Amino acid sequence: MTQHLDSKRLHKPGQGKVLAAVLGLVAALSLGAIGEARAVSPTTATPASADRWSDRPHGFASLAGGTTGGAGGKVVTVTDQASLAEYAGAKEPYIIRVSGSIDVEPFGSDIVVASDKTIVGVGDTGEIVHGELHLNPGTSNVIIRNLTIRDSYVEGDWDGKSTDFDAIQMDTVDHVWIDHNRFTHMGDGLLDIRKDSRYITVSYNQFAHHNKAFGIGWTTNVQTEITIDHNWFTGTKQRNPSADNCAYAHLYNNYVSAQVADADPTWTYGNWSRGRTRMVIENGYYDGVQHPYQADATAELVQRGSILKNVSGRQDAWGTAFEPRDFYDYRLDPAAEVPALVKRFSGPQQRIGTTLHVPADYPTVQAAVDAVPDRNAVPVTIAVAPGTYREKVFVPAGKPNLVLLGTGRDRSDTVIVFDTPAEYGGSTGSATVRIAAHDVTARNLTFSNDFDEAAVELKGEQALAMKTTGDRIVFENTAFLGNQDTLMADSPKLDVINRVYIRDSYIEGDVDFVYGRATTVVERSVIRALSRGSDTNNGYITAASTWTGNPYGFLITRSRIVSDAPDGTYHLGRPWHPGGEPAAVAQVLIRETELPAAIKSSPWTDMGGFSWKDARFAEYRNFGPGAAVTADRPQMSRDEARVHTVADYLRGTDGWAPYARH
Structure with a gap:
């Protein structure tokens, strides 16, 4: 993003991102029942029959x-x-x-x-x-x-x-x-x-x-x-x-x-x-x-x-x-x-296809992506072995139907990381991973941008871990690590409606770290709002730029927001109008989600001269120490909530239902 805090950048002393230190936290945080933290179970555990489709020979x-x-x-x-x-x-x-x-x-x-x-x-x-x-x-x-x-x-x-x-x-x-x-x-x-x-x-x-x-x-x-x-x-x-x-x-x-x-x-x-x-x-x-x-x-x-x-x-x-x-x-x-x-x-099986292994078959994740056929019509799995892969990855629009799969026991075992800030290539150029293709799924992986914004004085501190501009993108049991602008769910242009589904995942950051214009559902996940050391304003969780013709922007549901920031110092979000575009009218609903004490009593705020009151911000049945019902916290009615479900956000015209697999 190109719009920032007007106030001086604030950082907790020594707050440069240390990847190894946060991965343990990422592995430990997930969500079971609402508000109940649990240890992550082995996501790659499979039935005894799994080896019957193994793509590695035996004997x-x-x-x-x-x-x-x-x-x-x-x-x-x-x-x-x-x-x-x-x-x-x-x-x-x-x-x-x-x-x-x-x-x-x-x-x-x-x-x-x-x-x-x-x-x-x-x-x-x-x-x-x-x-x-x-x-x-x-x-x-x-x-x-x-x-x-x-x-x-x-x-x-x-x-x-x-x-x-x-x-x-x-x-x-x-x-x-x-x-x-x-x-x-x-x-x-x-x-x-x-x-x-x-x-x-x-x-x-x-x-x-x-x-x-x-x-x-x-x-x-x-x-x-x-x-x-x-x-x-x-x-x-x-x-x-x-x-x-x-x-x-x-x-x-x-x-x-x-x-x-x-x-x-x-x-x-x-x-x-x-x-x-x-x-x-x-x-x-x-x-x-x-x-x-x-x-x-x-x-x-x-x-x-x-x-x-x-x-x-x-x-x-x-x-x-x-x-x-x-x-x-x-x-x-x-x-x-x-x-x-x-x-x-025995015999041919639907689920046997092409699995490309990193690093056994290809030295980098990008090399495996490059090997996938253009206009790929049948899913190809890129299986990434446990390890830290310091590289940028781009999945172009011409390579759809990919599965990026970490094969470790936990999502923290397999990390794709780079350290480019927006000043060296813009927000898009800063992204560690960019997905422009449709029908891409990522599972059991961590995506990180470990640029240390506390160590370098820059004009622009955006440093994306992930940017998507494709449709029907799924993240399951994934983690997104960054500070400002960690995760951008977007589309090629304002009136193109793309959809992103994030489930059982972990997202951390401080300023506008879940943002963009794609219709995005975050379900059963942990969102960690990092403290920047301020006593008054530590940042903003969302910055949606939803097209005014799209009734569905961001939905955070059945999740848990956690923070080490002082009480009353975090915003739930603000409306982002890129380039002053008046037709980008944020839509964000946070429902049935635990909120920490760090959330401000008036959690929505203006941005770039646009009032939050003109955006489409709402809550529904949230709980926890940061939840409240006041005049500055619009609440969705029960009737409205019935048509603002996960299915409503993702269905589109093609009936997409990635949540139905669970």
């Missing part, structure tokens, strides 16, 4: 340097064969999102996948039809997830002898993760992992309605290390899987069911440990399977904990094989739960 693919796919590369979305082939075969790393169905021509053709690629279906509708993903010898570090690959079957060729049209085929590769895909009705095998391929994990896939499901080997060497877990083999005949000359084959929590009815006494089977394979099977479930698991005399097979139902034929187990936990940790689900778990979680 053998996680070893020997791990499998990262296209991490660090640009994110692209493809909808046609030419684009898929171009990016999949490129030398550079790419994260390739397949949107919709891609029909491959000529029928049965290969799409060659080069090293350092992630290919992931968007939502659960990404498909490759009539074609194969092929990894040539020497390919390394590939992730293929969340796709349906189907229908290269040649009618009448049940044994796949006339074609070699697999869903995925790889020869002599390393570090590959095949996860959450659906394979069905292909010309030969569904998945072929061949010729000394190493460090492979195959997890949560569906192999359906086919003769040859999943083969491993075609080599005399004993090198392949492979983890196969939580896959569903249904309506298949053989290779569920067949593992030939694998050094280590670890199968756990797989479900083999509804085997193709076939009188073939040999080539209708479940799992087969062939050649010199060492295989361990744990907690599988076999229902209606002939030869559920078998081993050559030269192989080893250890089985423990599996359930067999309506089975017949061989159930071989001999030798010691190996101990998987000597290589990696893993969690076994009870065998009895496997059918339900695998039916629910």
